[in-house]
Amino acid sequence: MTYYKKFFGLVLAATCCVGLAGCDVDVEEEGKMPAVDVEPGEMPEVDVDGPEVDASMEEKTVEVPDVDVGTEEAEVSVPDVDVDFPEDEQE
Numbered sequence: 011m012t013y014y015k016k017f018f019g020l021v022l023a024a025t026c027c028v029g030l031a032g033c034d035v036d037v038e039e040e041g042k043m044p045a046v047d048v049e050p051g052e053m054p055e056v057d058v059d060g061p062e063v064d065a066s067m068e069e070k071t072v073e074v075p076d077v078d079v080g081t082e083e084a085e086v087s088v089p090d091v092d093v094d095f096p097e098d099e100q101e
Contacts, residue, residue, distance in 0.1 A: 014086055025091050034096040 018088070021089055025089065034098075
């Protein structure tokens, strides 16, 4: 069942990308960046004493579940998307 959720998520993401790429945007007025005055600041002095970490690997025996997973075919509903892009206006 997880496979179908991942597949549906990918199809949905692809559909959104196509939908956003198919937008027709006309710029009616040019924009400009705002005027911003920036003054330099000062970084605070810090003294950090972090813990000393010692990491190593060792062998341990633990109980783990023995799971056998099978698969079967099932019919599911999947989206069928048709996208019509807007025509370019010729001036």
